[in-house]
Amino acid sequence: MMTDSAKDLLAAAAVERRLGNRDAYVPYLRQVFADVVGEDDTVSETYGGLGAAQERLANIQPLRYGKRRNFLTGEVTGLSAYLRHGVISLAAVRDRVRQLVDDPSEAEALLQQLAWRDYWQRLYAHWGDRLWQDIEPYKTGWSAVDYATDLPAALVAAETGLACMDAFSSDLQRTGYLHNHARLWLAAYVVHWCRVRWQAGAAWFLQHLLDGDPASNNLSWQWVASTFSHKPYFFNRQNLERYSDGKYCRQCPMSDRCPFDATYEELAARLFPHKT
Known part of the structure; x- marks a missing residue:
């Protein structure tokens, strides 16, 4: 059969x-x-093919990328899906970047991202499915068994009441894309605020991201979780407001009781009370 x-x-x-x-x-x-x-027949606005990739490659702005890449409205390259599916190579992007600057140091931020992607791919080639296992223990004061194995239903439904997280969840599932900073914020929320194992979030991302691959995806989630870094990544409201131009906080029904509205020291004490 x-x-x-x-x-x-x-x-x-x-x-x-x-x-x-x-x-x-x-x-x-x-x-x-x-x-x-099935029931989800959404079509992404991203166009595939070599022509679309070459058009984006021609229009990259390494200097503006370096200054604005962390802002949701910043000048990112939009090349990740084409790299993921082998339409263009890391070397082609590197060569284009070098054409656009007099000194490679002027494009350091973008070249570093290419290097990270290459590094993750090499680890994937070496480790294989080990990328789905904790590379190291959590550095949060919690052990792996303290984390839930399933995503909160409200988050998947984009009904947490937090305007930022609901928007990120909706965009992920509707468009197949999230800005890298939004991915980090959403991953941190899943792992540290919801205390869910990073594997659940990584699988969710791979289910929807057009540029999703286990190397970049899983090791980024492990970096956030602290199983592939020396400390957990988390954020506060000030950070999110700055790099999103405050668009979510202005319309958030939970603005007056935002779980991210604290200093990093206060949040660390709340999220990681057993961390030494």
């Missing part, structure tokens, strides 16, 4: 590849992969 996964592979092999344009492909693929589409 043929399994569902085998049927999907056969369907993929038989997909018509000469329809000519994206508008024709969308209804066609919804029909071919009806079992996969």
Whole structure:
């Protein structure tokens, strides 16, 4: 008896590849992969293909990236999905960056991100599925058994009442993309505020991200959790407001009781009371 996964592979092999344009492909693929589409038939605004990748590559701005990359409205490259699926290479991006600056140090921030991606891929090649295991113990004062194994239903439904987290959850599932800073904030919320194991969040991201791959995804989650770093990553309201231009806090129904509204020292004491 043929399994569902085998049927999907056969369907993929038989997909018509000469329809000519994206508008024709969308209804066609919804029909071919009806079992996969299910109730969620959202189509990302990201265009695939070498032409789209080359257009983005031509328009990268290394200097502005270095200054504004942490802002949700900053000049990011938008190349991650194309790198993930092998449409372009890290070397091609590196070479383009070098063309745009007189001194490589001017593009240090962007070149460092390329180096991190290369490093994570090399670890994945070496470790394989070990990336789904804690590389090191948590440095939070909590042990692995203190963390839940499932995501909060309210977060998946984007109904936590926190405008920022609900927006991030909705954007992730609707568009298949989140700015890197939003990914860090959402991951920190899942692991440290909800106290859920990073594996649950990592799997959730991979389910939806167009640029999701186990190397960058899992090791970033482990970095947030502190199982692949010397300390946990977390944030406060001031940090989120600054880099999101306050757009979430202004409309948040929980603005007057925000769980992130404290100093880092106060939050550390609340989140990690057993940490020495």
